[in-house]
Amino acid sequence: xxxxxxxxxxxxxxYKCKFSLKGLAVYGENIKAVSKLTDDLYxxxxxxxxxxxxxxxxxxxxxxxxxxxxxxxxxxxxxxxIDRETGLKCVIFRHYYYGTLCGxxxxxxxxxxxxxxxNDLDLEVHGGLTYGEVYQDxxxxxxxxxxxxxxxxxxxxLIIQERQYRNVDFVRSQCESLARQIKEKFLKNNNNx
Numbered sequence: 001x002x003x004x005x006x007x008x009x010x011x012x013x014x015y016k017c018k019f020s021l022k023g024l025a026v027y028g029e030n031i032k033a034v035s036k037l038t039d040d041l042y043x044x045x046x047x048x049x050x051x052x053x054x055x056x057x058x059x060x061x062x063x064x065x066x067x068x069x070x071x072x073x074x075x076x077x078x079x080x081x082i083d084r085e086t087g088l089k090c091v092i093f094r095h096y097y098y099g100t101l102c103g104x105x106x107x108x109x110x111x112x113x114x115x116x117x118x119n120d121l122d123l124e125v126h127g128g129l130t131y132g133e134v135y136q137d138x139x140x141x142x143x144x145x146x147x148x149x150x151x152x153x154x155x156x157x158l159i160i161q162e163r164q165y166r167n168v169d170f171v172r173s174q175c176e177s178l179a180r181q182i183k184e185k186f187l188k189n190n191n192n193x
Contacts, residue, residue, distance in 0.1 A: 013027040013079075013081055013172075015027040015028055015029060015081065016028075016029060016030065017029065017030055017031055017033070017034045018034070019034050019035075019037075019038050020076070023062065023076050023077035023078060023094075024041070024076060024077065024078045024079075024080075025076040025078065025079045025080070026038050026041060026079075026080045026081070027079070027080070027081040028081065028082065033082070037080050037081070037082070037089070038080075040080070040089070041078070041080050041091075044135060047135060062077040062094045062095075062096050062099070062154075064099070064153075064154075066157075067099060067153045067154060067156065068153060068156050068157075070153055070165060071165070071167055072094075072099060072153045072165065072167075075094075075101075075167065075168045076092075076094075076168070077093070077094040078091070078092065078093050078094065079091070079092040079168065079172075080092075083105075083175070083176050083179045085176065085179070085180060085183075086176075086179040086180055086182070086183040086187075088105050088106060088107065088179040088182065088183065089105070089106040089138075090103070090104065090105050090106075090172075090175040090176065090179060091103070091104040091105075091106075091140075091175075092104075092168060092171050092172065092175065095144065095146065095154070096154075097154050097155070098146045098152040098153075098154045098155055099152055099153035099154030099155070099156075100144060100145040100146040100150060100151075100152050100153075100154070100166065101144075101145050101166060101167070101168065101171040102130075102131070102142055102143065102144040102145065102171075103125075103142055103143055103144075103145075103171045103172075103174050103175040103178070104131065104140050104141065104142035104175070105140070105141050105142070105175055105178045105179045105182060106135075106138040106139075106140055107138060107139045107140075107141055107182045107186065108137065108138060108139075108187070109134060109137050109138055109139050110137070111186045111187050112139055112186055113186075117132065118131065118132030118139075118141050121141065121185075122185075123141070123178060123181045123182065123185070124177075124181065125143045125174050125177065125178045126143055126145060126147075126166065126170075126171075126174045127143055127144060127145065127146075127147040127150075128143065129141060129142070129143055130142065130143050130144050131143070131144070141178065141182070143174065143178070145166035145170075145171060148163075149163050149164060150163055150164065150165070150166055151163040151164055151165040151166075153165065
């Protein structure tokens with residue numbers, strides 16, 4: 001894997017350590033936690049068919065050239081962290097075309113009801129759940145910010161938009177809310193969290 005320097009200072013997410021590389025950010029309590037999450041991220045990307053050692057990995061390294069000025073230029077395209085309150089892994093990815101952010105939470109597969117259809121989970125999040133996929137021993141549940149009133153910087157020239165951009169802070173709060181709902185609904189009496 002790629003080796004990087006990890007900063008030992010407090011970052012905007014309130015963690016001591018951060019792995020950062022070309023728009024990817026992984027936050028954690030210490031170097032060991034960050035390294036583990038970074039390996040998890042690469043494994044997931046490889047599962048999706050991309051590899052950090054190949055050009056195709058740039059799918060997640062979004063090119064923002066030609067986008068209008070805005071806070072999206074200073075945000076990472078991928079962020080991974082463990083939610084402190086629930087202990088669940090959370091991920092934010094930027095959509096390569098729309099430029100909007102998408103949020104995901106890893107729920108323990110063993111704790112969820114038998115159905116693998118995310119529509120059956122009855123969880124509240126911005127725009128509703130739009131993603132559910134089994135990966136290893138987790139069910140990755142997610143949402144996106146490319147709905148009717150959401151601003152999409154990647155296609156802003158194609159559409160006249162009087163919409164709101166959903167930034168990293170917004171998507172992070174939605175991920176953490178989703179993680180809390182999952183814990184309250186499915187992990188109350190389960191030690192998998």
